[in-house]
Amino acid sequence: MGCRIGVVFSGRQSPGGHNVIWGLYDVVKAHNSNSKIIGFLGGTDGLFAQKTIEITDEALPSYKNQGGYDMLGRTRDQIRTTEQVKATIGTCQALKLDALVIIGGVTSNTDAAQLAETFAQLKCPTKVVGVPVTLNGDLKNQFVETTVGFDTICKYFLVTFGHHNSTSVLTKVNSQLISNACIDALSAEKYYYFIRMMGRKASHVALECALQSHPNMVILGEEVSVSKLTIFDITKQICDAVQARAEKDKYHGVVLIPEGLVESIPELYALLQEIHGLHNKGVSVENISSHLSPWASALFEFLPPFIRKQLLLHPGSDDSAQLSQIEIEKLLAQLVETEMDKRLSMMTVKRWSRGAATSQIGKPAVHMASVDLKGKAYELLRQNSSSFMMEDIYRNPGPLQFEGSGADTKPISLCVEDQDYMGRIKKLQEYLEKVKSIVKPGCSQDVLKAAVSAMASVTEMLTIMSSLSFSGQATI
Incomplete structure (x- = not known):
């Protein structure tokens, strides 16, 4: 049956x-x-x-x-x-x-x-x-190496394309087409693209697309959170990179920005929390600005009108901001353009941004996995960040493949992690084989006692570590 x-x-x-x-x-x-x-x-x-x-x-x-x-x-x-x-x-x-x-x-x-x-x-x-199955790639642990959909979304996902100060139109953009934007910037030699990527609190999509397409800069939410960077710090970072490139007669580039960056910037997150608190108290959208604390009111008034309107949107069912509706890339583009007007006599900005998407709901107990800032994928990005910033080494991963040699290509971030993990497994196997060759019938009593004692200690320690690792991991 x-x-x-x-x-x-x-x-x-x-x-x-x-x-x-x-x-x-x-x-x-x-x-x-x-x-x-x-x-x-x-x-x-x-x-x-x-x-x-x-x-x-x-x-x-x-x-x-x-x-x-x-x-x-x-x-x-x-x-x-x-x-x-x-x-x-x-x-x-x-x-x-x-x-x-x-x-x-x-x-x-x-x-x-x-x-x-x-x-x-x-x-x-x-x-x-x-x-x-989630496009964010944020459900991973020692049992789940990545999520279904993550690889595809990094190669092929939906965004809104818009010229600066013009009407946006809908198009499909992936790592391949991010590369096309890079080539467009390289060809025109006068545009900077600000591309808003999918990904709420975790920046896995931005990291993988950066490794795939080699843009000049990528701002990861995890970096911003750890370093407690303000919106002005991020603006300065981008402007410094733009100026450094300008000094080498390069007036073009591509910057990747995850949509979750809004909640990673301390002052914007605090402002959002205060606005959401007023929403929960029943304060109308029209009156929220007048009920903000002095520091929040000052920040709110500093921001461009379009961002103010988007920050005032009612939060989702899980009390999180409607990040897909907040044009953080447009805000950064404007702040960079304003700052660069002080530094350079000419600066033209284009931007790309992702269209609307459904917000997550609920308060999960299976915890989201953020980008590991001590992981091999992030280390690879940091190793290449200087060359990405100053050199035009844009990479095109090609179109999505269902069949053939390219169909089974893994995300770069996963390949890097696999290499490190399997490399250590191989090293362990080599050590075990060496122990077998030394500790065998005919070896001395001292060698045997030392081996038994050492292996007992190692086994006990690994058993404890394994139980702690398992109990501390979200159950799926």
């Missing part, structure tokens, strides 16, 4: 969601052709209401390697309240599901983890599986 597996899309859409269903279908059918994959229409709303469709060979082909979640659809999803959990259990029991697969990001996998615990406590036989 085959198994019955339910699958639901949850949270923000991301590349790879359809392929997860495709892979699940192939594996389940390979084990037992009588098994069934049941999709829930409309995200968790469909899960609660038992709106289903059976996944079949006829339905899959048109969705293979296609982005979006349109095969099943989604809503502003969560499975958190008592009523929602009861409805989920009821659906699993009514449909006799052996497993429920929840496809989504940090918040969705938090819900999946909590739901699995609840099912176990209530002795519900349905197993709950969370699949990390």
Whole structure:
């Protein structure tokens, strides 16, 4: 008898969601052709209401390697309240599901983890599986090397393109087209592009695209947070780079900026928190500016009108700012242009920015993974930052490939981490082989005692470290 597996899309859409269903279908059918994959229409709303469709060979082909979640659809999803959990259990029991697969990001996998615990406590036989599918790449640990969709989003994602002081139009931009912007800047020799990347608190997309395309600068939110850089510090950094390039007769360049930078800049984050607090107290948008504290009011009045309007937007359901609506790249472009007017006689600015996107919801217990500022990928970026800034060594990774030699190309950040990890594994194996060659029948008692003592200590230490590492890691 085959198994019955339910699958639901949850949270923000991301590349790879359809392929997860495709892979699940192939594996389940390979084990037992009588098994069934049941999709829930409309995200968790469909899960609660038992709106289903059976996944079949006829339905899959048109969705293979296609982005979006349109095969099943989604809503502003969560499975958190008592009523929602009861409805989920009821659906699993009514449909006799052996497993429920929840496809989504940090918040969705938090819900999946909590739901699995609840099912176990209530002795519900349905197993709950969370699949990390998120474009931000911020759900990673020693068990999950990266998320489904991250590689694709770094190579192919949606942004809004706009000339300075002109109407924006919609286009598709990826690492390849960021490289095209670099070549455009190099060809015209008079433009600077400010490109706003996806990524809220974690800057993985900006880091990977920087490694792929070699822009002149990338501002990572994690760097700004650790160094507590102000908006003026960041402006000065960019202006110093522009001036240094100008001294070498280079009046063009590309700067990558993650959208989450807004919440990484201390004074802007504090201002947002104060504005959100006033929202929660019921103060109208028109009156918020008059209720700000003196320092916040001074900062608010300093900012351009378009940024003020965007900062006043109501926060999302998780109390976070609508980062996709805040044009941080336009603000930096204006501040840089103003400062460079004092330093240089000529400066023309172009900007690229990402269009609107759905905000995350909920307060996750599965913790987001930020860019590791001690990691190998960041170290690689820092090693090359000077040459990226001053030299035009732009790189074009080429178009997205589904088949052929380029189809399995990994993100650079992941390859660097893999090399370091596997290199250490190999080194450990070499040491173990050397121990085997020394400690064998016929070796002296002293060598044997030393080896046993040393291995006992190492084993005990590694056991403790492993248990601490596991207990301190978010469960998925």
